[in-house]
Structures are given as C-alpha cells and as structure tokens.
Amino acid sequence: MASSPPLAADPADVTAGFRGAMRRLASGVAIVVARGDDLPVGMAATSITSLTMDPPAVLLCINQSAGIHPCLSPGCPISVNILSRHQRDVSAAFGGAVPRDRRFEVGQWASDVHDLPALDDAQANLACTIDSMTPFGTHSIVVARVETVRLSDSVEPLIYQDGAYL
Template structure:
C-alpha cells in the first residue's frame, strides 16, 4: 500500500496557520486622499504608544489604500461592531472604490476623512511616518481624536471567519 505524505509547510504557511488561532478585532481603515474616499478592512492594527498617543496599521502593498496612506493621508481606524460584518465585507475583496461605502452609516470629519458613525470606536489619526517591510507598509498615525458608541461587542476575525467576543466570568 502506498503511503501519502505531504510536503512540509513553509515558515510562511506555518505562520498563517498559527495566526488563524489569534482572534483580532476587525477594523475598517479609511482616508480622504486626492478628492476621494478610500476604505479597507484590516486586522493588523495596534496601539503603539500612549505618549504620544499613536496607532500603527499594516497595509499590503497591493491594497488600494497603500498609496494614499504612504502618500501621507490622514486616516481613521474604525473598530467594527459584531453586527457590522456587512460593512467589513463591503470594504474588502472584490468591491472597489466608492462602492465600499455602500454599507454603513458613513460621515466625514472636518478634514474629509470618512468614519463610521456607529463604530465601536473611531480613531482619527494624522500620518506621522511609515516603513516599508516585505509585502507591507507599517503606517504610524498620531491619534488626534477618538469617538465611540454602543456597548462593547466587537466583530472578531478568527480561523478565517467572523466571531463575537465572549466575556469570561
């Protein structure tokens, strides 16, 4: 009887498999650049510092938002509510351009940066710097304002799909 063996996983494949086990809040990063709105669903977002208040976002070089963000556009990180899966889907994948704003209650900040009015939280940022690394750019933004709404119930991305956070205890 022939035994079927599979090729060992590359380090990148191992990393991807391991990261499927790391639940992350789903966000939509938005900006206003060269007269148009831009949006992209992401999970690679983190606080960087409280002094000065700042966030970092990681954006693939092939993403449409890469050019505006590395072009020093101000941006907003919108943490999605568990009921915002439709907003996440509209801001990713095959939907392009202005059509990404077809779902959700979008408004504009005074500088034109779009934000989701009923997001769990929206962090308004000015572009500070960015670093290109591998397939991505790491963009650092100085937080200039924060808004939030509703109860804490973020949309989570886990094992290739959406989930709700559950509190223990």
C-alpha cells in the first residue's frame, strides 16, 4: 500500500491543504436572501446545515466581505432556498455571474411570510429569523430559527463539489 504524504505543518501549507480538503466535500447549494436598503439582496451559499430540531434552526457561515453581510443581524428575517438540480443558472446568478440588481430576474420568485423572495421551484424554502451571529475569522456564524417550511414534491438537490456541479 502506498504511503500518504506527510501532514502539513507550515501555516501556508495547512491553508492550501485545508482548501483542497474542503473542495472534496460535496455540499447542497442554497440562495440566502435578506432585506437590503431598497431591494432584497441574495447570495449562493454552500455552508448551510441543520442545527437543531427543537427549536428548528439552521446554521449558516457568511463571509464578512459578502454584500449580504451588512444586512444580517439578530432579529432580521432571511429566506433560505435550497436549490434543485435544474437550478444551476440561479446558483450562478447569485454566485456573481449576474449583477446584484438583476439576480432576482433569474428563476421564478414569490414572497414568503416575511415578504422576502422565495424561489418557487426550490427543493425547499425556509423562512427564518436570525437568532444570533458570532464572528469567527473572515466569517460570521449565523444561527437562524426556522419559522415556515415549504417542500417540493421531488428530491433532486443541486450538489456542488470541487468547483463544479455534480
């Protein structure tokens, strides 16, 4: 059996190795939406996970340099839209391929209970309220309580790994 390369100890090597390790982790893709100053703002995200069932809550990790970050604070509503396999165009738009003021022109959107955009044919739509935010390094760890859920009939998630969709 071939031996593995040694573990990295140099900080630059650890950072590069960690980036490579995380690229190997497949993730579902979601669009997170919040209220902006005059229009809703949204971003594609893969760092979303369930946190608890009681109370229902999700955990999101949002880069502090992301355009949506200034719109996030405890008590603010957010919409989390878990994408279906056929929604690569929506993911690309909210990942930066489309200017921010035109992103909601991609896909079919309706309003959720907080009057935020919710993607009509997403795998699931979660209407949430931010409970807490904790800064860590370049990101904020956002805990949001889930208030309403809408599910699609089929289960065909959009999966992202190593810079590409599966």
